Amino acid sequence: MSETLVAIILGLVEGITEYLPVSSTGHLILFGDLLEFEGEKAKTFDVVIQLGAILSVLWLYWPRFMALLEGLGGVTKDPTSILKPGLQGAAGIFKLGLVTGPALVIGALFGGRIKEHLFNSTSVAIALAVGAVLILLVERFARFKGESGPETLTWKKSILIGCVQCLALWPGMSRSASAIIGGMMVGLSRKAAAEFSFLAAVPILAAAAFHDLFKAAAVFTTEDLKLVAIGFVVSFFTALVTVKWFIGMVSRWSLRPFAYYRLIVAALVLTLL
Numbered sequence: 001m002s003e004t005l006v007a008i009i010l011g012l013v014e015g016i017t018e019y020l021p022v023s024s025t026g027h028l029i030l031f032g033d034l035l036e037f038e039g040e041k042a043k044t045f046d047v048v049i050q051l052g053a054i055l056s057v058l059w060l061y062w063p064r065f066m067a068l069l070e071g072l073g074g075v076t077k078d079p080t081s082i083l084k085p086g087l088q089g090a091a092g093i094f095k096l097g098l099v100t101g102p103a104l105v106i107g108a109l110f111g112g113r114i115k116e117h118l119f120n121s122t123s124v125a126i127a128l129a130v131g132a133v134l135i136l137l138v139e140r141f142a143r144f145k146g147e148s149g150p151e152t153l154t155w156k157k158s159i160l161i162g163c164v165q166c167l168a169l170w171p172g173m174s175r176s177a178s179a180i181i182g183g184m185m186v187g188l189s190r191k192a193a194a195e196f197s198f199l200a201a202v203p204i205l206a207a208a209a210f211h212d213l214f215k216a217a218a219v220f221t222t223e224d225l226k227l228v229a230i231g232f233v234v235s236f237f238t239a240l241v242t243v244k245w246f247i248g249m250v251s252r253w254s255l256r257p258f259a260y261y262r263l264i265v266a267a268l269v270l271t272l273l
Contacts, residue, residue, distance in 0.1 A: 003227055006035050011049055011231035015238025018053040018205075019198055020246055021135060021177030021258045022265075026124040029171055030269065033121050041220065043115060047212040048228050050205050052235035057198045060243055064199060068092045087150035087196070098158040099179070100204045103166050107208070110169075118171050125269035127172025132262035134167075134181055135255050142184040149192040157186035165200070175201060180255070190250040198243065 013031050017024040028046040032038055037045075058065060067088045084091050107114070117123075164182030168175035176197050183193025220228065 001035065004230060006037050007045075007227040007230040008234055009035065010037070010046070011052070011234025012238050014046070014049050014231065015053055015056075015235040015240075016242050018050065018235070018239055019057070019176050019194075019201070019243050021131070021174050021180055021255060022262060023124070023128060023131070023172045023174035023177070024050070024053075026128060026172035026174070029119055029124050030121055030265075041224065043119065044212045044220070045224075045228060045231065047209050049231035049235050051209045051213070052232040053239040054202055054205050054209065056236050056239035056243060057202060060240065061195070061198060064195075065202075068096070085152055085154050087153055087199075092150075095153055095155060095158040096200060096203060098155060099162040099165060099200045102159075102162040103169060103175075103204055104207060106166055107169055107204075114169055114171075121269055122273060123170070124172035125266040125273075127170045128262040128266040128269075131167075131173045131177050132259040132266070135177060135259040135262070138181045138184050139254050139256055139259075143187065149189065150196060152187060153196070160186055161196075161200070165204075175204070177258075190255065191247060194247060194250050 010028060010031060013027050014024055017027045025046065032042050032046070064087075070089050087095060118127075161179060161182035164185065165175060165178045167173045168178040176194075179197035179200050180190070180193045183196050184190065188196060
């Protein structure tokens with residue numbers, strides 16, 4: 001199989017799975033094993049093409065990100081405003097920092113060991129199963145009133161979501177699933193939790209992608225960078241379609257189908273190993 005086709009396939013996998021609660025990293029590892037695209041170069045490729053998926057969310061939710069910049073000057077007059085509920089201005093940026101901070105710290109401290117010990121098909125399969133159970137549990141016990149949205153988000157709830165999102169460092173758990181589970185645990189509706197997971201994804205994914213992009217200068221050749229560009233473009237357009245579909249889906253249905261899908265994939269992987 002040509003490397004160009006591999007890049008296209010992995011770009012599709014990244015774009016489809018990045019914002020669904022099924023683990024993009026886990027699927028990229030599984031497909032990488034299947035396509036025999038492995039090693040340090042593959043790991044870096046997988047992270048860098050996430051930039052395409054990140055850009056898709058910036059494109060779709062540009063007004064939300066602009067709202068974060070509104071009212072930043074007001075915090076100098078009232079520093080306590082960052083503690084108020086909501087997701088605009090300095091308060092919104094502060095809450096996103098609380099959500100992404102724990103995973104960034106743990107990732108920086110243990111990222112090397114995580115890649116060394118958990119980036120394999122067996123680990124991914126187990127994480128897929130564990131994440132499925134957590135999704136079923138939160139669907140069973142989570143309580144929210146109507147369309148509980150970002151306006152109800154407090155700094156305490158943000159910290160809790162951030163702690164739950166640390167589970168995403170285990171490949172196969174899914175950053176999206178972890179953020180959505182955390183959001184539903186603190187009372188957000190499925191749709192609000194999903195959209196918040198998109199916003200929360202940008203800082204942590206961008207940090208990881210740019211970190212690996214910097215390292216890629218020493219790992220990739222000029223030809224490799226062309227493959228990265230292909231994966232980037234494919235993941236961008238695929239993620240655009242997937243995000244729109246996912247929001248429509250969670251507005252009407254539960255997350256249980258994704259849990260069942262995770263269990264099926266986990267069983268297949270463990271059976272075929």
